[in-house]
Amino acid sequence: MSFPHSVVVMGVSGSGKSTVGAALAEALGLPFVEGDDLHPEANRAKMAHGIPLTDADRAPWLDRIADVLADDPCVVACSALKRAYRDRLRRAAPDLLLVSLHGSRELLASRIAARHHAYMPASLLDSQLATLEVPGADEHPIEVDVALPLAELVASIVAQVTNAPDQP
Template sequence: MLRLVVMGVSGCGKTTLGEALAERLGADFVDADDLHPPANRAKMARGEALTDADRAPWLDRVAAVLRDRAPVVVACSALRRAYRDRLREAGGVRFLHLAAPKEAIAARMAARRGHFMPASLLDSQYETLEPPGPDEALTLDARLPPEALLAEALARL
């Protein structure tokens, strides 16, 4: 069963690629942002970074989706190895990491409207990020246009 996590910092294109992959692969799509408890969303909206303790119940929800809804593609930051290890407990989870320089993502976030995650938290996202190695995830260039990113993801999967 397909259990795929499209991961990376906020603004890297996880949702765009995840939705396209789910459609192409005949899987459900879940945006892990929708699984955050209201307190987490409010904290981020205030410009406060989440702690590991804040993320723990959220990661449990994401892991449950991966375990129970396969085939599924989940857009989830999964910034630390420990978070990815928690998600792997669902069994058979694969990761696609969307990576780009902070400046490129900052420009995207500045143009984005209506998202609860303010651009002011981007620094904390990069500080938290433990980039996965090739043994852990396929890494793709998030600066590619969506169609090219989808084609590369499908070819590499």
């Protein structure tokens, strides 16, 4: 199956953006792009030291993601925590579909504790949760509880994105 839209899989650290995004990309026949790979080195250094990023820090990162989304349909794992960030990405890809991953703080914290991430320490989870602006209904998000098994999550998302109304 080749899918005609780009998809951003969004959520806070530990929500499974990369795992779900890669599996979704495979299911949809699209390339997968790890948004973390597009962070400038200065952002990685700040996060590695437990310093939350500012909007100014995120601007060049979001520009890089927007450039990727503007090229060809793909699936991108990107926190996209604020509405303004998602609006910026939609300007590059107006038909962008949004998959919003969510879970309890306890589940997210346990996932972060069980993994090693080069520059995203567990200490930043609370700042991400505080920054998160849950997508509004007008953004037409596909909301998914990350407590579900991966295969079930991906099957649910595929069913929803293939039946999603055209985006404005």
